[in-house]
Amino acid sequence: MNQRIVGIVQARMGSSRLPGKVLRPLAGRSVLGRVIRAAQDSGVLADLVVATSTDPGDDAVVAECDRLGVAWHRGPVDDVLTRFVGALDAHPADAVMRFTADCPLLDPEIVTLVAGVYRAVPGLDYASTSIARTLPRGLDVEIIRAGTLRTVQRLATGHHRVHVTSYAYAHPELFRVLGVTLTPDRSPLRLTLDTERDWQLVHAVVEHFGDVSVPLAKLADWLDARPALRALNADERQKRLEES
Numbered sequence: 001m002n003q004r005i006v007g008i009v010q011a012r013m014g015s016s017r018l019p020g021k022v023l024r025p026l027a028g029r030s031v032l033g034r035v036i037r038a039a040q041d042s043g044v045l046a047d048l049v050v051a052t053s054t055d056p057g058d059d060a061v062v063a064e065c066d067r068l069g070v071a072w073h074r075g076p077v078d079d080v081l082t083r084f085v086g087a088l089d090a091h092p093a094d095a096v097m098r099f100t101a102d103c104p105l106l107d108p109e110i111v112t113l114v115a116g117v118y119r120a121v122p123g124l125d126y127a128s129t130s131i132a133r134t135l136p137r138g139l140d141v142e143i144i145r146a147g148t149l150r151t152v153q154r155l156a157t158g159h160h161r162v163h164v165t166s167y168a169y170a171h172p173e174l175f176r177v178l179g180v181t182l183t184p185d186r187s188p189l190r191l192t193l194d195t196e197r198d199w200q201l202v203h204a205v206v207e208h209f210g211d212v213s214v215p216l217a218k219l220a221d222w223l224d225a226r227p228a229l230r231a232l233n234a235d236e237r238q239k240r241l242e243e244s
Helices: 031-041 056-068 080-090 108-120 146-155 166-170 196-209 216-224 227-231
Strands: 005-010 047-053 071-075 095-100 126-128 142-145 177-179
Touching: 005 031, 005 080, 031 047, 031 056, 031 095, 031 108, 047 056, 047 080, 056 071, 071 080, 080 095, 080 146, 095 108, 095 146, 108 126, 108 142, 126 166, 142 146, 146 166, 196 216, 196 227, 216 227
Parallel strands: 005 047, 005 095, 047 071, 126 177
Antiparallel strands: 095 142, 126 142
């Protein structure tokens, strides 16, 4: 029998480089709304919940979840791991797929693929496309067994509590971890939303394709023909800690 998978999307209004980015509009839908739709369109999730913080600034995230008819859970601002376990407690499952709300170009097909790989490997604790990165930043997908997430909650300290799953893949001697790679290597592309230049690229993509989730191959081909657009954010550095 297929394992029950819950999707948890971490989302906050606080962002030092692009405040309020998760609720910016793209073709009539918020950035958060696009992430939620892509995750749901994968067809692999039994449930989905947005994990936001108790900070009053995140009342706006809760209001957007209510507008979209999506469940939400609130927890500590900086201890994102505790937020996730709280969301899992409220929405029990066998495994958790982690999403961040700054990935409006998330591809449902990749979500489906990673869930299929996870389900096909018995006894797997964690699988991710970012262990050996071949995907653009902003399209990564990861899944962690619910029991493993609870073990990590007991063991993790410091930055591991912000990154949620990093303790698991940093300790392969304790957990059974699998990296999922897709060819060709498109890792030089940057499709996440962390800066104003990221926003310019994402906005251009959505302006062209409209309010749909675009398969990576189609999007990459389109960007390959537009080097000036690709170059917009090519030299942006990713922050070490997630803002969501």
